[in-house]
Amino acid sequence: MWRFIGRRLLYAVPILLGVSIIIFALVQLAPGDVTDILIPPEAPKEVADILRHKFGLDRPVYEQYFIWLGNLLQGDLGVSIFTNQPVGSELASALSNTLMLAIPAAFLGFTLGAVLGVLAAFFRGGWLDKLFSGIAIAGVSLPHYWVGIVLVAIFAVTLNVLPAQGMGPEDGDVWDSLRHLILPVITLSLIPMGVISRLVRASVLEILSQEFISALSAKGMARRRILFHIVKNAAPPTLAVMGLQFGYLLGGSILVETVYNWPGSGGLMNLAIFRRDVPVLSSTILVLAGIFVAINILVDVLQALIDPRLRR
Amino acid sequence: MNRQTLQADAPLSATAATPLLSVKDLAVRFATREGVVEAVNGVNFNLARGEVLGILGESGSGKSVSLRAIMGILPRGRTTVTGSINFDGHELLSMPEKELDRLRGPEIAMIFQEPMTALDPVFTVGEQIAETIVRHEGVDWSTANARAKNFLEMVRIPSPERRLQAYPHEMSGGMRQRAMIALALSCKPKLLLADEPTTALDVTVQIQIILLLRELQRELGMAVIFVTHDVGVASEISDAVAVMYGGRYMEHGPAENVLLAPNHPYTHGLMNSTVHGSMRGQRLDTIPGLPPDLANLPKGCPFAARCGHAIPECEQGGIALSAVGKNHFSACLRVEKEGRSFFA
Structure with a gap:
């Protein structure tokens, strides 16, 4: 098992290196640079050259890449060209805001999705199955920014029971902060809920059709114990998709963040793109990619712990 | 010619007073999109304590379904099981699932074809x-x-x-x-249901498993129903053999009688189409035709269409098992009419 974990960690190194090259190359390929945004077009060319030199943009591309990578390896994510703030602190604040939504949204979506999926499978073809399948498909297919607007219209505007946007005042009490979480968390949980419930329904149906379920009945096992067998068998594929879904949530949803005016990682990246803020953009993407890879390694390990056939 | 229809409560084995398992008029139907599949059509038998019954039949003859009906593990909802399955004084078919779970495992256990x-x-x-x-x-x-x-x-x-x-x-x-x-x-368990437990195994391993099962059965004194399509396997392990076709028992009796002196034309055909002993160079007789469509079973004998001895009455129906020897029963109209010397 330890060898398995070690190998997975080793695989992560080339993946992240590749990701860093792709990110850097894509940012370079985009036309224009930060000087186009920072200084007016009628400014003399020398001003732009001084700025380029200051940011190291006049160096050869590969040098720029290695400087960036070297700094990253030392834990230095660079400095934002636009705000002059360290990228690390900007990212930390945006990512913690995103996590504040992503963790409860994942928890809600995964739990609800798993329960609905299992129930739909057990009552296959019945009205409960049709109802839950309808909910799941709606969750996946409705645009979630639209759902967000509708929720705001209902709960904030019409009923006036929940705040429409923002994180609440800095010095607000816990309850107030929690109230601000409710609508964005529900909005974000819809897609994971739908995806997980469809997947769980399909895997449970597949498991129920297998002979060992008959064999468990044939040895008189309690319903609870049979459910445990089903859950353990359905867990590996479900965990894989949960890992991916949680990764997407961490990237932040620019649309949902916009609807709720939530300063998360999606907004940070969006801003960096429009400002041509290369250090913010590339370091943020790389950190998110790193987290994504880490989550997937964790999922791989969990899967292998549950299903010994995956320990290769 | 004294015809005697099999009484379900007549003990098959002379030594048994009350049977461990008594199955009466067992019928299993599956509702499918293509229509109702009549998988088991009125099976009757008793099994004494410690007795080994081999159920022999082709795929689709209803042998596995019968076992699963006894175990109560047929898919619910689209399955109808009728008749009576009495195990050691318990009526299994009307028993609530929770009570059944207390019998499954400690009283009745099952082994499957593909472990x-x-x-x-x-x-x-x-x-x-x-x-x-x-x-x-x-x-x-x-x-x-x-x-x-x-x-x-x-x-x-x-x-x-x-x-x-x-x-x-x-x-x-x-x-x-x-x-x-x-x-x-x-x-x-007092009763072991074995659903083709050797079919998926290599031939050399098959023998080991059969010998092991027979030994354990004797040691523990449990009754066994052993379902197989392999005549050799059935003869190796069984005290009694039942031959199933189209969801019915065609012939049922002590293993040596059924296998060595088959009475039903189907059993006869089955034995002739089985490779055994020094048969090199001989032609193997196969049974012409295909097993019947269980969604569209004929009214009379299910084997009539393939039977070389069939007479028009065979298609009319109402063919029950009748005694052809001590504890030996056969469901053939002509055997019933013409006596035991049919294949002599």
């Missing part, structure tokens, strides 16, 4: 045996594990201590089937 799929792939073999013991004997897990090890020893799995920790995919087919037998025997 790879009948064992849960993500639990160790030890866990799967021990959970049965914990469930039915109320002991703690460490006691159950110790007992599981004893059962692995009993089915002669080498280094059982280590095998307890093994997952099904880490064992060979023969080992897996031994583990499955250990699992089935772990609560010392």
